Amino acid sequence: MPDWSNYRGVLVYVEQRNGAAKNVSWQLLGAGQKLAAKLDVSLMALVIGDQVEHLAREAICYGADRVFLCEGPELKDYRTRPYSRITLKLIEDVKPEICLFGATATGRDLAGAIATHLPTGLTADTTELDVEPPPSRLLLASRPAFAEKMMATILCKQYRPQMATARAGVFQALPRDPDRKGEIVRIPNPMGEEQIATRVVEFIEQKSGVNLEEAEIIVAGGRGLGGPEPFKMLKELADALGGEVGASRACVDAGWIKHEHQVGQTGCTVRPKLYFAIGISGAVQHTVGMSNSEVIIAINKDPDAPIFQFAHYGIVGDLFKIVPAITAQVRQRKAKKADPTEIFHS
Ligand SMILES: Cc1cc2nc3c(=O)[nH]c(=O)nc-3n(C[C@H](O)[C@H](O)[C@H](O)COP(=O)(O)OP(=O)(O)OC[C@H]3O[C@@H](n4cnc5c(N)ncnc54)[C@H](O)[C@@H]3O)c2cc1C
Numbered sequence: 001m002p003d004w005s006n007y008r009g010v011l012v013y014v015e016q017r018n019g020a021a022k023n024v025s026w027q028l029l030g031a032g033q034k035l036a037a038k039l040d041v042s043l044m045a046l047v048i049g050d051q052v053e054h055l056a057r058e059a060i061c062y063g064a065d066r067v068f069l070c071e072g073p074e075l076k077d078y079r080t081r082p083y084s085r086i087t088l089k090l091i092e093d094v095k096p097e098i099c100l101f102g103a104t105a106t107g108r109d110l111a112g113a114i115a116t117h118l119p120t121g122l123t124a125d126t127t128e129l130d131v132e133p134p135p136s137r138l139l140l141a142s143r144p145a146f147a148e149k150m151m152a153t154i155l156c157k158q159y160r161p162q163m164a165t166a167r168a169g170v171f172q173a174l175p176r177d178p179d180r181k182g183e184i185v186r187i188p189n190p191m192g193e194e195q196i197a198t199r200v201v202e203f204i205e206q207k208s209g210v211n212l213e214e215a216e217i218i219v220a221g222g223r224g225l226g227g228p229e230p231f232k233m234l235k236e237l238a239d240a241l242g243g244e245v246g247a248s249r250a251c252v253d254a255g256w257i258k259h260e261h262q263v264g265q266t267g268c269t270v271r272p273k274l275y276f277a278i279g280i281s282g283a284v285q286h287t288v289g290m291s292n293s294e295v296i297i298a299i300n301k302d303p304d305a306p307i308f309q310f311a312h313y314g315i316v317g318d319l320f321k322i323v324p325a326i327t328a329q330v331r332q333r334k335a336k337k338a339d340p341t342e343i344f345h346s
Contacts, residue, residue: 001158004160006095007161008095008096010032010035010039010044010097011032011099011100012043012046013107015104019049019055022104022168023168024102026062027170027171027271028166029062029064029174030174031129031172035139038130039097039131040134044065044067045066045068047068048087049071049075049076050074052071057184058176061176062173062174062176062177063174067185068186069186074191074192075189078109079196082196087110095161097161098161098164099161099163100165100166101163102168111124121154121156121158123143123154124164125166126142126165126167127142127151127170129164138156138157138162142154144288169270169271169292210261211244215244216243216274217241217243217272217274218244218245219245219246220234220261221247221248221251222251223248223281224280224301231251233323234323237323237326237330240331241274241330246262247261248286249266264285264289264290273295274293275293275297278319279299280307281306282307290310295312297315298313298314299323
């Protein structure tokens, strides 16, 4: 086995767009901190962008001990070449034993480019991360395989760093601590604009796009809705709470709602503060995508529906009566300027 003893520490890539970080970055710092503690090493973060020093400070609040910051106008938007060059140079200089990226479009692109260039092993789309204690120090990167029927734990024994991308919503961020102290290290961008072959011409935002992974409140409906029409009722509740509408696959397959709303194994994995499962039975392929939500409220007419095993609050009854009643309560409380989510705590 090669000697990798000069590779130490855990590095998390902080993904941002227009100066705003993706939540998965903070979730990965949470996961990374556990690994770093077990290995007794420091937790590092990498922030690349234009005028993103505030994110380096945020990374410290979320658990990083040392943040490498690379800034420049040419780094405003993500492009594979400069971003991977910067990361590669940092890996060469700092020699982290583990590197983590969000399994987003950007994270997958960046991690893939780096792993093939080094070359080293990369486990994509992990949902569990652990380490074997020293002396082995091996990263145990687990991900569902064979249509989620098995968990595969993948090891990278012969190469360093050990790399993984991780699903958004699976890992938990540490509570933000504004008083945490850490070090910010500025690093230069080795590539000038003239050396970068790609140009970002324009970003076209998907107008109808839903962002379930970042949503704090999700109101999800299932086959119990009986058709596309009742999704309007769910949207009213979601709007009243400032949330997004989610759905089970049954609804998507039936053509009641678009796939971008689907939660579960073949849809999004989410970790909102509040998740409503309305007329959803709680099949495992659905619950793998939402069981980490902070508070789950299930509304179902069948008291034996498996979703009640996951729910913190359960309402047995007809969704067509219950949902409008909750929406009315939320609106009433908002009109009184009370916290609309408070009804769920009272
Ligand atoms: C490979 C594979 C991948 C899959 N991926 C996903 C995925 O990503 N996401 C996903 O969701 N599923 C997925 N599935 C499908 C999954 O197995 C279930 O079939 C699906 O989640 C069921 O959706 P549902 O709960 O909406 O419907 P059902 O299981 O039919 O449940 C409907 C529920 O509504 C309740 N109900 C009915 N009427 C009312 C009413 N008036 N008031 C209150 N409650 C009512 C019923 O009691 C019932 O519990 C996948 C399946 C496979 C094989």
